[in-house]
Amino acid sequence: MTEKITKNLALELYRKMVLCRKFEEKVAELVNKNEIYGTTHEYVGEEAVAVGVCSALRNNDLITSTHRGHGHIISKGGDIRYMFAELLGRVNGCNKGKGGSMHIADPGIGILGANGIVGAGVPIAVGAALTIKIKKMDNVVISFFGDGASNQGVVHEAMNMASIWNLPVIFVCENNQYAVSTSVKYSLKIENISERSKAYGFEGKTIDGMDVLEVYNNTKEIVNKVRSENKPFLLECKTYRYSGHFTAEKILNLNYRTEDEINYYKSKCPILSFSTKILNDGICTKKELDDIDNLVINQIDEAVDFARKSKSPEPSDALKDMYATEYTGIPQKGWI
Numbered sequence: 001m002t003e004k005i006t007k008n009l010a011l012e013l014y015r016k017m018v019l020c021r022k023f024e025e026k027v028a029e030l031v032n033k034n035e036i037y038g039t040t041h042e043y044v045g046e047e048a049v050a051v052g053v054c055s056a057l058r059n060n061d062l063i064t065s066t067h068r069g070h071g072h073i074i075s076k077g078g079d080i081r082y083m084f085a086e087l088l089g090r091v092n093g094c095n096k097g098k099g100g101s102m103h104i105a106d107p108g109i110g111i112l113g114a115n116g117i118v119g120a121g122v123p124i125a126v127g128a129a130l131t132i133k134i135k136k137m138d139n140v141v142i143s144f145f146g147d148g149a150s151n152q153g154v155v156h157e158a159m160n161m162a163s164i165w166n167l168p169v170i171f172v173c174e175n176n177q178y179a180v181s182t183s184v185k186y187s188l189k190i191e192n193i194s195e196r197s198k199a200y201g202f203e204g205k206t207i208d209g210m211d212v213l214e215v216y217n218n219t220k221e222i223v224n225k226v227r228s229e230n231k232p233f234l235l236e237c238k239t240y241r242y243s244g245h246f247t248a249e250k251i252l253n254l255n256y257r258t259e260d261e262i263n264y265y266k267s268k269c270p271i272l273s274f275s276t277k278i279l280n281d282g283i284c285t286k287k288e289l290d291d292i293d294n295l296v297i298n299q300i301d302e303a304v305d306f307a308r309k310s311k312s313p314e315p316s317d318a319l320k321d322m323y324a325t326e327y328t329g330i331p332q333k334g335w336i
């Protein structure tokens, strides 16, 4: 795809990818300092997928995300102040500090939730697409999921239902080639996961997920088609994560990837290759990109500051905002 892009779009794609990258670098720093409890799954290296896909959407389009969801949330317009507050477990977090990294949701801007259960966002997306169809609305749903998730039973069931009911949902498989330490060379017999779309009766395509323009242009085209034809689509983006499966992986010394392999994909860095392209094409200047870098760094510092100054939730609020609680047999005040 060689479509020309405007300067505004080029700078916006660049800014969002840098924001995703710098956000994750700060998150890793805060996990290592124990300011964020538990662990997180970094999106470093995969930025072109979330940014390319979400930049091709309307505000009222919906997404479901995964355990590696920060990039999706940022790209769909999530406010990083509330995201950091959520990660630090503070009341000002987008989910009042009770969801954490893997359960960030913001339905007001079309984010139906990250999800700690592998594959579980896919049927949620299909349910949302069914609502859109029943209510005769014209928005679409994007469901992000990984190569590992692609082998979950619920993903197959959801894709089949989306197909028989002709639902406006785009399944975006982020094939970063590993599920924790299991390579796709072991878990898949086929070259491209998008081939599976044929079995459900809709179209699929595999693209270079390290190239933000390729992702953006393909998504634009697919979204238009899905919006007008009310048919699902499976878009597979081949990508790579630079960090471990989760932030503390390094200390486990798992050694399932070679340094050569990691360096090969680092040489295809989506941010570096895109900035080189737009500089070489004369779309923008080095100073404009440097200004964006500085702006993002300041924005992140301010967001962390906002989060640190926010209060922790009160223990007495622990059972508020919950969909389910343990059944004790004794009716609790406020349950019904």
Ligand SMILES: Cc1ncc(C[n+]2csc(CCOP(=O)(O)OP(=O)(O)O)c2C)c(N)n1
Pocket: 067, 068, 116, 117, 118, 119, 145, 146, 147, 148, 149, 150, 176, 178, 179, 180, 245
């Ligand atoms: C149903 C379920 N099974 C297993 C896990 C443990 N787990 C968390 S992430 C992950 C790997 C997912 O791989 P993939 O879908 O490729 O996503 P990636 O981590 O590569 O982004 C596994 C097995 C889980 N959270 N949920």
Ligand SMILES: [Mg+2]
Pocket: 146, 147, 148, 174, 175, 176, 177, 178, 179, 180
């Ligand atoms: Mg994977």
